[in-house]
Amino acid sequence: MVVKETYIEGCFEITPKIIQDKRGYFFESFNKKKFQNKTGLEIDFVQDNQSFSEKGVLRGLHLQKGEDSQAKLVSVSKGKVLDVVVDVRPNSNTFGAIFSIVLSEENKKQLFVPRGCAHGFVVLSETALFYYKCDNFYNKEAETGIIYNDPKLNINWQLEDDELIISEKDKVLPSFTEFMEQQKTTT
Numbered sequence: 641m642v643v644k645e646t647y648i649e650g651c652f653e654i655t656p657k658i659i660q661d662k663r664g665y666f667f668e669s670f671n672k673k674k675f676q677n678k679t680g681l682e683i684d685f686v687q688d689n690q691s692f693s694e695k696g697v698l699r700g701l702h703l704q705k706g707e708d709s710q711a712k713l714v715s716v717s718k719g720k721v722l723d724v725v726v727d728v729r730p731n732s733n734t735f736g737a738i739f740s741i742v743l744s745e746e747n748k749k750q751l752f753v754p755r756g757c758a759h760g761f762v763v764l765s766e767t768a769l770f771y772y773k774c775d776n777f778y779n780k781e782a783e784t785g786i787i788y789n790d791p792k793l794n795i796n797w798q799l800e801d802d803e804l805i806i807s808e809k810d811k812v813l814p815s816f817t818e819f820m821e822q823q824k825t826t827t
């Protein structure tokens with residue numbers, strides 16, 4: 641597997657080694673020892689999630705706060721998404737950095753999203769099956785996030801606004817500025 645650290649500190653792009661034979665292909669979608677050797681991180685994933693979405697669905701930008709924060713290993717098993725990470729860790733050397741990458745059934749790439757980063761994706765194919773591992777449990781009370789179209793972040797989601805399908809919950813997420821203000825009061 642090839643592991644490259646992105647320009648967000650602790651966020652890694654992972655390309656698994658695909659073993660082809662006459663029957664098809666095989667790859668290790670996660671190997672704790674190899675992951676630790678390549679990233680230097682010892683991760684214990686405790687929850688796996690899957691979500692299925694139609695084209696234009698945008699989920700995010702989400703994260704869980706405080707001790708409920710989650711690192712995620714995200715991938716796409718069917719279809720194609722644009723995956724986006726925003727470093728909102730106040731003390732990070734890459735605070736405010738935005739990294740985006742296409743994850744797809746075809747490229748089989750994975751992205752490791754460190755704790756404390758906001759994460760989201762938009763579906764570019766007709767449908768997409770999104771699969772991810774988390775190193776902390778879901779806690780609804782700890783959920784927070786940033787509105788997808790925050791003017792300061794100015795993320796290019798590659799689709800027009802009228803193509804996007806967004807949950808009512810995500811439509812009222814705070815702005816980046818409001819989110820950072822909220823962080824100050826809770827830490």
Ligand SMILES: Cc1cn([C@H]2C[C@H](O)[C@@H](COP(=O)(O)OP(=O)(O)O[C@H]3O[C@H](C)C(=O)[C@H](O)[C@H]3O)O2)c(=O)[nH]c1=O
Pocket residue numbers: 689691699700702703759760761778807
């Ligand atoms: C995340 C989660 C949700 N749920 C329940 C809560 C709702 O009844 C339903 C849908 O939840 P939500 O609309 O928050 O799902 P997404 O919009 O896909 O949320 C995810 O989207 C972005 C991309 C992320 O990175 C996060 O992992 C996660 O927030 O599943 C659970 O039961 N367990 C869970 O771990």
